[in-house]
Amino acid sequence: MRFLLYLAVISSFIIAGCSAKANKPDASEEIELPVLQIDARDTLLQRSYVANINAFQNTELRAKVPGYLDRILVDEGTFVKKGQVLFALNDAEYKVQLSEASAVLASARAEVKMAQVEMTRVEGLVNKNIVTRSELDLAKAKLSAAEAKVQEAVAREEKAKIGLSQTMVRAPFSGIIDRIPLKVGSLITEGTLLTTLSDVHSVHVYFNVSENEYLQFVRSGGMKENAGQEIRLELSDGSDYPHSGKIETMEGEIDKETGSIAFRAGFPNPDNILKHGASGKIVLKSSVSGAILIPQRSVFEIQDKNYVFVLNKDNKVNMRSIEADTRLEDLIVVKSGLKNGDRIVYEGVQNVREGNTVKPRLLSFNTLLGIPPK
Numbered sequence: 001m002r003f004l005l006y007l008a009v010i011s012s013f014i015i016a017g018c019s020a021k022a023n024k025p026d027a028s029e030e031i032e033l034p035v036l037q038i039d040a041r042d043t044l045l046q047r048s049y050v051a052n053i054n055a056f057q058n059t060e061l062r063a064k065v066p067g068y069l070d071r072i073l074v075d076e077g078t079f080v081k082k083g084q085v086l087f088a089l090n091d092a093e094y095k096v097q098l099s100e101a102s103a104v105l106a107s108a109r110a111e112v113k114m115a116q117v118e119m120t121r122v123e124g125l126v127n128k129n130i131v132t133r134s135e136l137d138l139a140k141a142k143l144s145a146a147e148a149k150v151q152e153a154v155a156r157e158e159k160a161k162i163g164l165s166q167t168m169v170r171a172p173f174s175g176i177i178d179r180i181p182l183k184v185g186s187l188i189t190e191g192t193l194l195t196t197l198s199d200v201h202s203v204h205v206y207f208n209v210s211e212n213e214y215l216q217f218v219r220s221g222g223m224k225e226n227a228g229q230e231i232r233l234e235l236s237d238g239s240d241y242p243h244s245g246k247i248e249t250m251e252g253e254i255d256k257e258t259g260s261i262a263f264r265a266g267f268p269n270p271d272n273i274l275k276h277g278a279s280g281k282i283v284l285k286s287s288v289s290g291a292i293l294i295p296q297r298s299v300f301e302i303q304d305k306n307y308v309f310v311l312n313k314d315n316k317v318n319m320r321s322i323e324a325d326t327r328l329e330d331l332i333v334v335k336s337g338l339k340n341g342d343r344i345v346y347e348g349v350q351n352v353r354e355g356n357t358v359k360p361r362l363l364s365f366n367t368l369l370g371i372p373p374k
Contacts, residue, residue: 033348035311035360036298040340042289045326045333048281049207051233051265055276057173057199063192064166065089069184076180080171080197087169087194094167098160105153112150115143175199176272198276200269205233205245207282208260213326214250231265234281241280243268292334297347299324299332308338309345315358317345 067089074086119139125131178196182188209217233241245267254261265282267274299306299322306324309317322337338344345352346363 030357030359031351032359032361033352034346034363035343035358036294036346036363036365038292038294038338038340038342038344039365040290040292042287043291043293045286045288045291045328047213047284047286047326047328048234049209049284051205051207051280051282053274053276053278053280054204054206055175055198055200056202056204057175058196058276059172060196061086061169061172061194063087063089063169063188063190063194065094065163066187066189067091067093067167069182069186069188070167072180072184074177074180076177076195078177080174080177082171082174084171085168086171086177089167089169089188091164091167094160094164098157098164101153101157101160105150105157108146108149108153111146112143115139115146119143169194171197173197173199174201200272200274200276202266202268203274203276204248205265205267205280205282206262207265208255208258208262211254211259211261214254214261232283232285233265233267234283236279241267241273243270288333290340292338292340293331294322294334294338294344295346296327296330296332298344298349300349306332309349309352310338311343311345311358311360315360317352317354317356317358319354 069087070090071088072086073088074080074084080086119136119142122131122136122139126133126136175197176199178198180195182192182194188194229247230244231247232244235241245265247263248266249264251262294308298308301307306322307319308322310320311317320337323335324332325335326333343360345358352358
């Protein structure tokens with residue numbers, strides 16, 4: 001019984017090996033495969049990048065002084081103007097502090113007047129040689145001390161005024177109010193978040209490009225030649241944003257972890273469609289003359305190198321290394337390794353071996369890739 005089981009296992013391995021050989025033709029067999037002929041052409045390339053949308057200005061509004069929230073003068077999502085009062089804290093304590101500071105200032109000024117009168121009196125006595133000059137020096141010192149108290153009192157009054165003014169929270173710029181987490185009567189401490197204000201009359205859109213694409217950008221003139229280049233924004237639902245934007249600037253260093261660098265584009269936002277924190281895709285278009293494009297499915301990798309199968313004049317396939325310039329969604333722009341007129345295996349490369357003879361089924365490059373004729 002064991003012997004029969006052993007024979008069955010051996011037979012299954014032999015059958016599997018034969019099936020594997022049957023799936024991959026040897027070099028002498030002719031197989032029919034779809035084939036593309038390279039057609040170099042001037043074309044317009046389109047690249048898309050994940051984008052993060054930020055408001056032109058987006059600021060957290062926090063309380064500068066503690067107190068109870070007395071009034072909320074705006075609603076969430078409303079547009080406010082620069083300087084408009086948004087929140088009011090209870091200001092009774094701050095009014096008392098201001099009154100105390102003003103009283104101290106008035107007292108200090110009175111002391112200055114008294115010191116001035118005293119100094120004048122002593123000057124007269126010194127001139128008549130009734131008292132010594134040291135008495136005059138003492139009177140001058142008292143006046144200086146009184147004047148210093150006035151300066152201190154002025155500073156305290158100014159501080160009290162600032163504290164009182166900060167019970168009214170105003171908009172630092174025109175924009176849209178975000179969520180208001182607190183309610184009237186809430187106890188506010190210094191630094192408590194009241195809301196966030198966003199100025200979205202225009203937006204900053206950030207997107208990352210690879211180091212290779214950054215170098216191409218630099219060689220094409222960098223910010224000097226390309227700043228102001230109009231670009232398109234695709235929204236998260238796949239629709240096109242109706243206004244074009246322009247590249248404005250880029251970061252100063254390449255991210256070591258991702259090998260990319262962030263660019264910033266500016267877009268107008270007259271209808272307030274774009275919000276801070278939204279996402280989308282930046283779409284860049286560039287024209288390339290004499291571009292050689294091939295489908296991704298025609299390419300296979302061996303040890304991090306790209307290869308295609310090229311047909312010679314006798315329709316035999318040879319494996320050829322290629323260098324990719326740019327990878328698009330389903331296409332590769334070839335930098336080197338192929339030339340105009342070459343024929344490559346379009347698909348089924350996994351079933352082809354070096355030296356196979358192919359019966360080509362020629363495909364239309366224009367129809368296949370959706371590229372209009374020259």
